[in-house]
Structures are given as C-alpha cells and as structure tokens.
Amino acid sequence: MPSVPHLRSGDQLAGRYRIRHLIGQGGMSRVYLAEDMRLVGKQWAVKQSLTEYENGLSFREEAEVLIGLDHPFLPKLVDYVPPTEEGVAYLIMDFIKGKTLQKLHEEEGPLGPERVGKYALQLCELFRYLHEHRPKPIIYRDLKPSNVMIDEQDNVRLIDFGIARNYRQGGTVDTIQLGTLGYAAPEQFTRTQTDPRTDLYSLGAVLYSLLSGGVLYPSRPAPGSFLASGQAEGWRSLIAKLLMERPEDRLQSAEELGRELNRLLAGLKPLGQRNGPRGESSTSDGARLVLVGSLYPGAGSTFVAVALARSLDRLGQASTLIEHAGNRPELFALLGGEQTQPYGYSSYIERPGPHRPEQTSAWMHGRSEWLPLPPDYGGRGRSEEWTEEDYYRLLYDKKGPVTIIDCSCDWGASSLLRLSRSADYLVIVGDPMAYKWSSHEAMETIAALESVPDNSGKIVWVANKCTPFRQMKEWLRAFPDPPLCRVPLLPEKLLLESAWEEKLVQDHKEAASVLQETLQPLLKRLASPAGVKPPGRRTAFLTRLL
CATH class of the missing domain: 3.40.50.300 (P-loop containing nucleotide triphosphate hydrolases)
Incomplete structure (x- = not known):
C-alpha cells in the first residue's frame, strides 16, 4: 500500500471510533478493529485507504456503492470519515466475526462438496442481487477465497468492493482491467467489458480451488483425487460450464447457476445442455x-x-x-x-424423523x-x-x-x-x-x-x-x-x-x-x-x- 501512516492502538477517528488493532491488509487498503466510544461494547471494522485508488473505484465511489446496498450477505456501511490532509479516508462498517474461506481452507483442509455447495448457493443469491441492482447492475470482479468471510452463523459475507464496477449496458471495454490471477476471468485482462458472467467465472475458479485442495485454475490440472465422491462428475461438469473462456459459452446468470447447484446438492444429474442464445437450461426429459x-x-x-x-x-x-x-x-x-x-x-x-419413514x-x-x-x-x-x-x-x-x-x-x-x-x-x-x-x-x-x-x-x-x-x-x-x-x-x-x-x-x-x-x-x-x-x-x- 502507498505511504499511508499506520494507525496505532488508542488512535481516534471522528471523535467516536477508537482503534484497537490491525485485522487485515490488502494492496490498496488496511482494515482495523475499532470500538465505539458512544455505544459501549459495539465494535466496527474501519477500512483505511487513499481517497483515489490507482485502479478501480475511488474510495468515495466504493462508499457510494456500499451505502446503496442492503443484503444479509454484505457488510453494512454505517459511516464515512472524509479524507485527511494526506488524502486518506475511512469507511466504518459492520465487524464480521469469522474467518475467510481461505483461512478455513488452510486450517481445515478440503471443506467437502455439501459445505462448499452451501456457500456457492449463498454467493449465487448475492450475485443475483448485485447483478439485478438498479439503476445499474454491479459487477464485483474480485471474487476469491480471501474476500469471502464465513461468519459465526456459517453464512458468507462478501467483503472488499475496491474493484467493483457498475455495468454499462452497451459498453464494450472496461476503463481498467483488473483481477486476481487464478480467479479472474479472461476478459478482465483484455480490452473487453466485464459483465455478470465475469463473476460466475470467478465463482467457478473458487469452487475449483476449494474442491481440489487449493489448486488454482488454470495453473495446473487438478489432482486425480479431485472430488473423489459419487457426485464428482456432476461437480466437474458444472465447474467446466463456469470456466469456459468465452462468456457466451458459460452459464449465463446466477439464477441459472443456482438451479444447477440445487439439483447437484439434491444428488441429481446436472441439467441438460444449454440450448439457446440466452443459455436457458432444461431437464433432459422435458419436465x-x-x-x-x-x-x-x-x-x-x-x-x-x-x-x-x-x-x-x-x-x-x-x-x-x-x-x-x-x-x-x-x-x-x-x-x-x-x-x-x-x-x-x-x-x-x-420431515423425516425417528418415527417417520x-x-x-x-x-x-x-x-x-x-x-x-x-x-x-x-x-x-x-x-x-x-x-x-x-x-x-x-x-x-x-x-x-x-x-x-x-x-x-x-x-x-x-x-x-x-x-x-x-x-x-x-x-x-x-x-x-x-x-x-x-x-x-x-x-x-x-x-x-x-x-x-x-x-x-x-x-x-x-x-x-x-x-x-x-x-x-x-x-x-x-x-x-x-x-x-x-x-x-x-x-x-x-x-x-x-x-x-x-x-x-x-x-x-x-x-x-x-x-x-x-x-x-x-x-x-x-x-x-x-x-x-x-x-x-x-x-x-x-x-x-x-
């Protein structure tokens, strides 16, 4: 991160937030735990960053995106501290107790298809909310295990909207191409516009990594033991549909992905091949x-x-x-x-119980x-x-x-x-x-x-x-x-x-x-x-x- 002074334990912001310690750091920001000096016992996450990023949204734009969102799988923005003389500003957000998917994977190893599937369904629901947001859809563009918190209720919370962008209908090129190698879609590194299918690619890469023991796609093939379970073929087929190089060849929406995930988690065969320009799916028996x-x-x-x-x-x-x-x-x-x-x-x-077959x-x-x-x-x-x-x-x-x-x-x-x-x-x-x-x-x-x-x-x-x-x-x-x-x-x-x-x-x-x-x-x-x-x-x- 550029030369931005570290906050120390005891430092105060806006006469209300007392810093306790650093809890996270990325390429463009730091996140601290702070206590509320007015609401005794209340804790907040304080995100510190330069007012203008070198790439992606400005910090103010990130605040404007977050303030307009309201979803249980997102942290809630509660305050914005204007920039100091050094050009540093702060976002005050919900403090989420939990661990990132990356941390969970490092500590526990493979999380198993059912657990990964649950998190994937929740991310599908969240992406559907973001992609259908009005007046402009929001493309997250930076999905990776370190940006997904798992809270104490075992639910996902998506963090860090630093490179999110509003989708421009009819646009062909992003102003800036950004993304994390191993998780970013191909179009994030070429002069083409990202859209909702970009986030679905990243979700496919996250699933690939979590279910293959941490292998990044496409750095090397997944090991032969990849998903050694009765549902292995279904997961392979689903992930392959998400990781297609051309966006038009992928699953086309979070809604469509959610349907296939539900079928997979229910122990069912994947839906039939996509059969139309919009990528609709249908069951093989025409149900x-x-x-x-x-x-x-x-x-x-x-x-x-x-x-x-x-x-x-x-x-x-x-x-x-x-x-x-x-x-x-x-x-x-x-x-x-x-x-x-x-x-x-x-x-x-x-529902089935001890006395019900x-x-x-x-x-x-x-x-x-x-x-x-x-x-x-x-x-x-x-x-x-x-x-x-x-x-x-x-x-x-x-x-x-x-x-x-x-x-x-x-x-x-x-x-x-x-x-x-x-x-x-x-x-x-x-x-x-x-x-x-x-x-x-x-x-x-x-x-x-x-x-x-x-x-x-x-x-x-x-x-x-x-x-x-x-x-x-x-x-x-x-x-x-x-x-x-x-x-x-x-x-x-x-x-x-x-x-x-x-x-x-x-x-x-x-x-x-x-x-x-x-x-x-x-x-x-x-x-x-x-x-x-x-x-x-x-x-x-x-x-x-x-």
Whole structure:
C-alpha cells in the first residue's frame, strides 16, 4: 500500500471510533478493529485507504456503492470519515466475526462438496442481487477465497468492493482491467467489458480451488483425487460450464447457476445442455414446473390446479400436484381425507424423523400424484419453514413430466419468489368479483409477478368462474393480458353432489369434458406432443355458458 501512516492502538477517528488493532491488509487498503466510544461494547471494522485508488473505484465511489446496498450477505456501511490532509479516508462498517474461506481452507483442509455447495448457493443469491441492482447492475470482479468471510452463523459475507464496477449496458471495454490471477476471468485482462458472467467465472475458479485442495485454475490440472465422491462428475461438469473462456459459452446468470447447484446438492444429474442464445437450461426429459396461484384469495387456484392435473391424466400425461406450505390446507379434504389416503402415506411437509419413514406411500389417482398438506397444518405462518432448496429436492425427485404447485395467494413467500424464476409457467387465476381486483392482495400479487426476471411469456392468465353477465367484457379487459383460458362457473348442483359423494367435481363426467375443452390452450403447452389431442367440438354445455 502507498505511504499511508499506520494507525496505532488508542488512535481516534471522528471523535467516536477508537482503534484497537490491525485485522487485515490488502494492496490498496488496511482494515482495523475499532470500538465505539458512544455505544459501549459495539465494535466496527474501519477500512483505511487513499481517497483515489490507482485502479478501480475511488474510495468515495466504493462508499457510494456500499451505502446503496442492503443484503444479509454484505457488510453494512454505517459511516464515512472524509479524507485527511494526506488524502486518506475511512469507511466504518459492520465487524464480521469469522474467518475467510481461505483461512478455513488452510486450517481445515478440503471443506467437502455439501459445505462448499452451501456457500456457492449463498454467493449465487448475492450475485443475483448485485447483478439485478438498479439503476445499474454491479459487477464485483474480485471474487476469491480471501474476500469471502464465513461468519459465526456459517453464512458468507462478501467483503472488499475496491474493484467493483457498475455495468454499462452497451459498453464494450472496461476503463481498467483488473483481477486476481487464478480467479479472474479472461476478459478482465483484455480490452473487453466485464459483465455478470465475469463473476460466475470467478465463482467457478473458487469452487475449483476449494474442491481440489487449493489448486488454482488454470495453473495446473487438478489432482486425480479431485472430488473423489459419487457426485464428482456432476461437480466437474458444472465447474467446466463456469470456466469456459468465452462468456457466451458459460452459464449465463446466477439464477441459472443456482438451479444447477440445487439439483447437484439434491444428488441429481446436472441439467441438460444449454440450448439457446440466452443459455436457458432444461431437464433432459422435458419436465415442466407450473406454479398456479390466485390474484387474490378465493379466485380458485386450487380448483384450476386440480383441473389441470386431472385433464393431463385424461391425456395420458402423469403429473404431481403439491399444495404449497403457505396455503390453508384444502386439498386433503377435497380428496376425501382419511377415507381415501393410502395406507402408510405421510405428508411431504412432515420431515423425516425417528418415527417417520423417509419413503411413504404415494397418494395416486390415475396418473395424478397428490401431495396435500396435513389438515391441521398451520399454513401461512409456517410457509418459510420450507425453503427453495427443500422444494428443489422434492420437485426433482418426481418422475412425472409435469409438476404443479398450488400457491394459493402466497406469492410473497421467499421460496415461491425464487421458484418463480425457475418455473416454466406462472398461472394466475382471477374471478369476476370486481371489488377484489383493487384489493391489497391483488396489488401485492402484481408487484411480486413484476419482480420475476424475464417473465415475458411465462405468465398465463386464467379467467375462472366465467358465466354470462352484462359487464363480462369489461371484466376480461381488466386482466393485464388476455386470459389464455376461460374456465366456466360450474352448476351448483354438480359442486354439491360431488362434495357429498366425496369426489372431485373435476372428475364429474359433465364437468370434465368442459374443463378439458376450456383448458386446452394451456394443456397444449404442458403435455408432451404424443399426449395432446386436437380440440374437439365444443359441447352444448360449454356453448351455453360462453
């Protein structure tokens, strides 16, 4: 570091921060531990640096980047001490108790695939936040084990934003090329612009190093014992996709990487080869993930989800229907409850324990597999107990080509917001009750859907409970996009008879033919080509309603 005076124990900054000792030093800065003279017992990390770096962001620019960020895997900037006469300034940040990944690796040796995978998933989540930051995405550009702290809760905390930069859309060249040999992407040393794929390359290099005993890529090949585990081939394949020389040949986003990591950690085969200019992945068997939810409570997401599953069954297509952990239990009763549940069945939400077998009987109805919540389950208050990773483990264990999750109106659940990014379709159901369209729940649902990246073509609107009424055209125009399907309001007689007979109304002969016809546009998208039948003649019942 250029000639900047060392701080000594007892030195004070801004009349508030008393220096205790040096805790870290890099090429452009030093970091000290300090105690707060106003808040007794509070400790801070004090980063000291010249106001202007020779390369990368100025110190003030680094402060401006950090002050605008708010993420649990980042340290929080709390104060900025202006430059002294020597041109030295200070950032006051959270003091993170823990060790860097580099230190952990030196002390403990290989950390193991599961632990490394956990940290990689957290870095994926953080990079997704940085790369989607507004008004400008942020490219970190300096990921390496020494810049990743592992705190006392065993979570990552990314430190040192000294060479981060704002991504310039349409730009072709970085002002300064920077990076750490062994971890930096090739474009960081050529006259090309870095972008989110640059950070993914560095993450791949970090994984390579941690899982190979400290070997830097591409200094020399990893030893033959590289990941001598049952998942070795999956990790090799994933890391190879990250370390491609050309950015366009790599995985294209933190979201895409997160999906593959989840599958790998669940003990599954990697996703199929990338098959498009944007680098989308798909499973080799063409499986579909569909989230069905209401625009507001009571619009009929469960009705539509069950209708989809049973209609696919009649096309010869297997499917799995999962009732999301944030719902109020409803599917169990609709299916007939204890009278019809198979012997040895246990709800997916009841995690394996000493008295619960890991494998339980599947609740099947034809080709439809049901995963309802227990009737006494707590619902919304417990929705966060099941994470995105839990659902990935559940989803990709299913053999059917279509998995449907009934989300009710719980779009705010973090697991659903993240699953929405991976879903093939988000089916949103609305009914003709006008006063609900301006409700708080409807506005929250719209906001959640707008936050899903690349949602164009993914969101499908379904008009439920369609029946002729004077304002019907106005109602249909209220949908953000024209509804793909118009599901009729079934006669109350059918609903009551099915309920008393403890049968699904969707399987009633008269209702089934109507639902099959009205859901045909969506069924075409979900069913395999061999299973789709051409639309038949509309029934008199359907014509009378619509």
